[in-house]
Every structure is written in structure tokens, then in C-alpha cells.
Amino acid sequence: MRDDVVEASAVVGHPPDVVWQIVGSPEWYPRFVPEISWSEVQEPASRGRGPRGLIRIVPERRPMLETQVQAVVYRPGEHVVWCGVPDDGTWVSLELRPLAGGRTELFVRMMLQPAHMELVSSIKKDIRAVARRLDLHLSGQADPDAGPDGVKATKLRTTSILVRAGVLSPGRPDKLARQLNSISQWGATIAGGYQAAAARAADEVALHDERNVRTFAQVQERSDRLTNALSELGVNERDRIALMCRNHSAMVESFVAASKLGADVILLNTGLSASSVKDVLAEHRPAAVLADDEFAQTIANVPGDFARISTWPDAETGYPTVDELIQSAPADRPKPAERPGRLVVLTSGTSGTPKGARRPTPKGMGAAASILDRIPLKAGDRILVAAPLFHSWGLAAMQIGMALRSSLALVRKFDAEETLRTIAEQQCDALFVVPIMLQRIMDLPERVRARYDLSSLRIVASSGSAMSGTFVTSFMDTFGDVLYNFYGSTEVSWASIADPADLRAAPTTAGRCPLGTNVAILDEDRKPVPPGGEGQIFVGNDMLFDGYTSGIDPARAADLMATGDVGYLDAAGRLFVTGRADEMIVSGGENVFPRPVEEALVALPGVHDAAVVGVADAEWGQRLAAYVVPRRGASLHAEDIRAYIHQRLARFAVPRDVYFVPDLPRNATGKILKRLLHDDTWPVTTDY
Template sequence: MNIANILPDSAARYGDRPALSDAQGTTVSFSEFHDRVRRLSGWLQSDIGLQPGDRIAIFMENRMAYPEIMLATWYAGLVVVPVNAKLHPREFLHIADGSGTSVAFVSSKTMPALDDAEDQPSCSFINVDKAEYQQCFEARPANLVEREADDLAWLFYTSGTTGKPKGAMQSHRNLYAMLDGFLNRVKRVEPGQGVYHGAPMSHGGGYYILPFLARGGCQIIPPSGGFDVEELCNILSSYPSVSFFAAPTMVKRLLDRPDLLNQSAIAGLDCIIYGGGPMYLSDLERAHQILGYKLVQIYGQGECPMTITVLDAAAHRDTDHPDYRKRLSSAGQAHAGIELRIADPTGNELVTGETGEILVRGNAVMLGYWNNPEATSKTLTRDGWLHTGDVGHLDKDGFLYLTDRSKDVIISGGTNIYPREVEEVLLQHPAVREVSVIGAPDSDWGERVVACVATEDGLPCSTDNLSQFCAKQLARFKLPKEYRFFEELPKNATGKILKTALRDRVGEIEESGNV
């Protein structure tokens, strides 16, 4: 059950169709792609001497080489260790050495920082921009190495927003479950359709190589190696039927450029699959107005990749349903083969409508954390339930409503306050561009509510103004006690706002006496 089996099947079916494009006229057909994967797989096995289960790191921006390295690694029965190209060399070292990586594929953008690092990982490097990489393809083509369903395939290190990243072990079974979930509930892929890779392939973007590869779609990998609105709009105007995965901040950046988002670009857009953070209702309704009903929401995490729930296209366009707007604020319904339950702190299941931790079970759930049995035992129960660390509730129709990360819940005077509820209100204010609500230590209440705000340029905004605005929509105990204004809110490499960093900044401001 090797996930790489989708490649020879697609090569046989779609041979001369384009499998990869650099959006500048260079394409690679399915047949050519299959041959390159087989040769690189042969080099990894014969020239390097790697054995099934050995780990290969990919530390680079999105490149044409990325999918072929991924597939060649699996073809040889090896394990992919994706590493975000924006990480510091120290963070790469933690991942490479912690995972026991044998070989790391890098680019000319990521290699210089590694050369200058004080400490060096024990793995060897192959720079895809050098002749050494092309020489790998002189190896004899290899046959696919079969694997068992629960053999490790993808070792994904969590973003580390709450501490050191942990390696979530995803098997071939997990990846097939993600693939099936995408094709059955997220989007039907037709031959010739494109997937634009603006989101890092080291995260959600990497998973979405698979469904388009399996169904004859073309991977469109932009020259920038990342998300650029002008580049995206040019691609949408040039290619028919393009989809892409995006964090909500990326969708907002697209909507904020009406000068680029013309009718030709909108016509070329097939579907935006969004996730990785909350899409606020106001932004979603604006997207519908500008783009039409071309959005699908997915909810997942590194421990259950992209495959917990889906708010499908039908739910986005079902405007006549009496619960339409309410459902737009949900994360959708569970994928087929996924069980959901809401539990209290002791693990007991709660009734419909009650708020608690979201637990998940199914074929998409990880095997555990790499070399970390303690963290695994805290996250996975013996009967297979994954503690997501997210808080939410289910309605009578099985729609999941995410409230917050359990660690982000603010407990003030013994009462739970969910930051997202406050954030939703503040984002309705025209001067608020971004907001993140956090809890700060308070001697009287335990914690107090602090709103960290980035404002729209040129629009007046003050503490009094926001306080009055919130007071019209929120219970008094939920109102922010403080407002902190920032030019930009800190984000991690995937665009998620870093609440931990905000807590640190607010703490530093208070310690300095600038309150």
C-alpha cells in the first residue's frame, strides 16, 4: 500500500498530459515525470544505499523539483520529512537530527543559511539548483518498493507554536484516507485541471499534490515559490479551471486587490480550499460576492491531515437554508470514515450543543509522535481517539463549530471566554484589519481579556471607539479590558497568528511600564 502507486497508474492513463508547469512555458508530462521519479528513486537506493524507512528531508521553497523528490522518496519506500523553507537553521537542525534524516534536498535560497550555521546536521545535502541534482537522474530507473498500510510515509513536524515541534507520523494509510476524502468531499478533479501551489508544499500544499496527480491534473508551481497575488491572478487568467489551497489571510489578500482580480482571473478560478485558521464570516461573505460560490473549507491538523471535517461547496451556496449563515461559521461535517465526539476534561462524551474538546478517530489519524511516547500517550487514547486540543460543539445535523484552541481559552473570574467570539465582533469594525484576542495574567480575575489589533491604514481607531463598538454586541464579562495596537500581528511560516508571541510582547510592554 505505497501512496506512490498513484503515479504509475496516472502515467499510464495520462501519459503526454502536463503533470507539472512552472507557469512560464515549461511543462513536464506524466510519462516524463514518472521516468524522473523512477531514476531519482534508483539513485537514492543504489547510489546512496538507503533502505525502506530511512528519512529524506525537503528544505526548500515550492519548486518543480519538490513533487518529484516527494514521489521518488515514497517510490523507494522511504519517508518524506517536509521542512518549511522559512525556518531558521537551528529549527532545521532540530528536525533533521531529531528525525534521523539521511539526505536533505535544499535550494540555493535555503543552503546559504545552513552553510553559515554554527551547528551542522549529520545528514548530507543535495542542492537542486546545482549540477549534482541533475546527475542523480543518470541512475537506472527503479521499481516501486511496496510498503504496508501502517508504514511511515510522511513525518510532519508541527508548527511549534506551543513549544518544540513534534514529528507527527503519517502512514501510507493516512495519506490514502486524505486522498479519498479530498476526491469524495472536497473536489472532483478532472484531467487537465490545475492546482496552483502558493501555500507551502511542506504543509497543506504538499498533500494536495496527490489528488491532482491521481486524476490527471497539472501542478502549477509559480516562479516566486510562494503566494503572490499578481502572479496568481496572471495564472488564473492563463489557465482554465485552477484550484488552490489557501490560509484565510491569503484569501483576504486576494480580495484586497480588485485591480488585479479581473473577470478573466475570476473565470479561471475553479475552487479555493481554505483552512489552517478561522475564516471570519465577514470575509467569507465578501469572497462570495466577489468570486461567486467557489470556496470549500477543510478542517484538519498535522495529526490528522486536512481530513477531519469539510464545509463543502453545496453548503457554501445553499443560501435558502434557514441555517445558512450559521453553517458558514462552522467547520462543516465529518469526512466519511471519521468519527467525531465532544468530550469534557475527563474524557466523557458531551451531548449535542455542549462545548468541549474535539476528539477524532479514523484512518486519517496519525500513528503517533516520532520518538515521543509521552506526547503520544497524552494525545492518542488506547482505542484510537485523537485529542485535537481544539474546543467546539456539534449541532443536531453534525456540523462542527470551532470555538478555540483549548490552550487559548481565557478563564476570567472562573468563567470561560472564547477569543474567537470576541475577534468576530472586532473584525466587523471597519478600521480593524487583523485582531487576536489573548488572556493576560490578572491578580484579581486570574486572566483579563486583551485585544491585539492591526488597523486599516488611514482609518481612525481608538480604545474608546472599539470599547463602545464591542459593548453593543458582547456580554460585559467578555469585553476586552485592554487594547494593544500593532502595525502587523506576528505570524508563523504558514500565516497563523502567533498568540504565544503576542502574549510575550504584551508582557514585555507591561514590564516596561508602557501600559
């Protein structure tokens, strides 16, 4: 053997033709080889030629390597040899040698460049580990030695993260005492967070919107007065307050006041239809509804004996405004409520009543530490919050911002260029968004983006829907390695966070577990899947929600809760989400179920039958496509369908694609075969 050729072998307890299912499929390599983070087949194998593709290798403590590879030898069930393109003299040979008893020797030879020869010992060790993972996967067995994927949250680890971020830091003894006293009295609530921030940074800017700038001291005083005003209106501890607001300082002050009062807060999605708002308020029976004036008519049409308050006055509604209530109320300091108020975040209902998910009150500062473990925000960072505050991700930005004593720049209505201007003018350190907002920014002409100095921007934190790998890479190539992708749900809070290194290595990854979080991939029987296998994603952490207000909860397995998604873990522990466990469609950060849309469609005169599916969309993650079977003699147009659905359901339930078809494909039992609707040969038209 030549000195620069490395040889290693291991035995797999399955015959060569079975082992070839993985060895002959390079797209599976990252699930079994920790150093391979990404493998993409660009040209599949054909007669007389092996596949060609892209591979990324992330050696331990070494820079990532990316190269084009070609299978110059490709004998199915026997042998494959990968070479670099162009040929740089390196190659990897994977040979499957049959052994007695239906086993296979996986014989590996590699030609390495001199700079990589120190990897020889780890390669030989890795081959044995890879063979073990292959064995378990092909046997359908979970790894008995696999432990929790996340890092255990200890007091020392949590404290270390909080100190590093500056949440806990030395200061004047009196201010530090007041900060700790606020947390002790109020707990890790929104009231406690802003009380503690005011104790340490009273004169620093807390909130900045297009009309107002508020310091932490002002938020403290104004929320005290608003708490007293709400109490005078008859809102008591354990009552419910509904908010239907865009991002602005009065919404945050209302949050804080409700928390001080011990009232539950119901966050209404500003895109909900009037009928959905009516149903939500009828179910939750709030004592008060605080809403921007643009939603005043929607609230006015809801029957009920509850206080109606304007949070963003721009019309004559006749309702008292937040400012008027604050000006007329006493400044007495409220006492902590016996039971902290809860947050109820609505899932994205498309008809009927959206489900309300009760968010738990954090038990301490561990929740902040979990996010700060993977996203390196620091105390005093200036954060631009474009993600809606009624959305779980916007809510997370507000909560982590108060812990960091950050100045929050609040965006009422997103505009891509205005966002860049604000980042430049306010020298923002971080931007919280949903992916569609990043797409809008990338859609701006390069000359427009170049107008703004974004050198202060260290972190772009995104969550809400999937981003394509191509988009992730393009965004970081444009703005630098500043992108962090947060994967979670209303129910489990967070599951994983991908940092820029993760996204460079594997652009479609959902990342790794933050502090105190475990992820398990389970089969239909709630048992762990084999290494590299796909299954339902279950999450365990201290912030699993307290249940839906309807009383129906998602699936659980011991102390884990299902996210509703399907995915897998690669060999390095990165999470990948491959799809929904059911037919839920995620479009622009909102969850949409097809069935209510279908029911609305078939109720339209002229529609005989309909099916709705989700299709990939580079801008929205997914979009809705409706396939409509018209009644004989009917005259229908796609725009008429969209306008009708927009009247009946939330805006995010409106199909962007509408196709008219003569019938729908069905199986013998009459079930619609939706997978066939994606077939390009299926006859469609856009008008009928």
C-alpha cells in the same frame, strides 16, 4: 385559531426561568433547531426593548431565508415574540407556561405566509425534538440515541465517489491494467499514485512551475533516475530524507523518488529558524537533505554526515543539483520497497525542536474518496497549489491531485495578482490556499481583480486557520459560491469540510464530516457532552497519525483522537470551532505557543516580565500580542522587540503587537490573568 396560525407545544422538564436561558438567547437557537442555521444578535435587549438581530433559516429542500428580526415582546422567563424587520406579517411566539413538578410547557405559535403552510406538520414534529434537546442540555445529559456524525465508508460508497470523480473510469484495457497494477504493487503511496497516473495519462501535464513543465511520463522517468541516484549516494530503504523546499516540480519529484526508495520524508517548514532546523535534523538524523539554494547556508551550518542536494539552484553552493543527479543516473525501474516510506510533517515549533508527526500510509483509495465526498474535484482538473507543500494542506493537494491525474500549477512564492493571472492563463479549475492568501487576494483593488477571467474556477479550497464570517461571505459575494473550508490537523488529517451551502447558511462553520469520519464533542472525562454543548473535539477516521517522533501523543478516547480545539455541533450536525483547548495561537495557518516567546522576551536585557496572548485578526485569523514590563531605566522600542524575537524564533512567532506596561495583572497565587490584558482600560504604550 386562525387558519394561517400554527400552534404546537411540548413539555420541558425544567422550570421556566431555566428554560429561558436558551429561549431568551437567540444566538443559541441554531444549536437546538435544525432549520435555523445562523442567529446573530446585533442589538442586545435593553430596558423596555427586546433584542434585534439576523436569522437564517434553511428549510428542508427549500432555499435559505435570511431576515432581520426584532423581539416585539420580551418578558424574561415568560414570553418572547419575534417579528420580521420590516414587518411582513410573519411572527413567532415562544411562551413558557409553568407546570407542576418544576416543568414547563413550551407553547409555540407562528404566523406563516401561505407559501410556507406545507411546513406545518414538520414544525409540530420539530417542536418535540427541540424540547427533547433542550431537556437533555439543561440536564447535562448526552443524547443516548445519538450515533456517529459521519457517513460510514463502505466499498460501494467509496467506489461510487471515485467513479463520479473519474478516479476510476473506463479506458483502454492496457492502460487500465497498468494503472491497477501500479496501485497493486506500490499501494496508495505517492510512488503508487504517480505510477498509476503515468499509466493512464502519460503525456498529460503533471507539474507546472515557473521554470519547468513535466508530463506524468517525465515525472515517472525522472523520479526513477533520482531514486537510483539517491541509492548510489548511500540512501537506503527506511532511511530519512529531509526536504526544505518551496513549491516546485523538483520537490514533488523528490517526494516520488523517496517513496519509491521506501525512505521516510521529513518536511521542513521554510519559515523555521536556523536553530530549529539544526535541532530537527539532529533529532531525525537524515541520510540526505534536499533544499532550495536560498536555504543552503542554513543546511551548511548543520553538522552531520549526510548528503546535501540542491533542489532549486540559483547560487553557487557546490552541492549537486537534482537535475545533475537525474542526468547521471540509470533509468532502471526500482522495485517496490518492503515497507512504504512514511511522511513526517512538523508541527510549528517556535523554539527548541518542533514535533514531527508521522503521517500514515493510506490503506487504499478511501482517503481520496473522503475529500472528494465533500469537495467536487474531477479527474483532469487543473489545480493551482499555493498552500505550501510542507503544510498538511499543500500535501493534501498534491496527494488528491495525483489520484485525479490533475495538472498541478505550483506557486513558489505567493503573490496575489500573479495567482489570479495564473488561474486565468491556465484556466485552473481549483485553487488550494491557506486563508491569509485569500485575504491578500481580497486586498487587491477591485479594478485589479477585474482584469482576470476567473470563470474556470469552480473550487477554492482553504485550510490552516479560522476565517471570519464576514470575510467568508465577502469572498463568496466577490468570487461566487466556490469556497470550501477544510478543518483538520496534522494529527487527525481531516475532521470536517464546509461547502458553499454550509458557509452561506453559517459562515463560521467548520462544516460536516466527510465519508468515513466521525466527530465527537467530549468533556474533560472523555464523555459526550449534552446536545448543543461545547467540549473538546475528537475525531475518528482511517488517517489518524501514527504518533509524534518524540513518542508523546495527543489525548485519545477509544478510536478517537483530540484535535486540541474546543467546539460544538449545531442541531443540523455542522461543526463549529470556538477556540483552543490550551493557549495555542493559530496565526496565518501556523501554530504558535506563547510560552517560548515569553521565555525569549524575559531573556532580553531590559525586560523584567512578559506575557503573550492571541488576539483576533481579520487577516491572519489571530496575531500575537506581547505585553512587556521593562526594567527600570531600560530604553525599549517595539521594533527592537520584534527584531530580537525574529532572530531567536521562527518568523511566525514574532509578535505583531508589542505593548509596554508597568506590571501584569495577577491573581493571589501569582498567576498572570491574561484575560485582563484584553481590557481596553489596561494601561499600555508602544515605546518605553
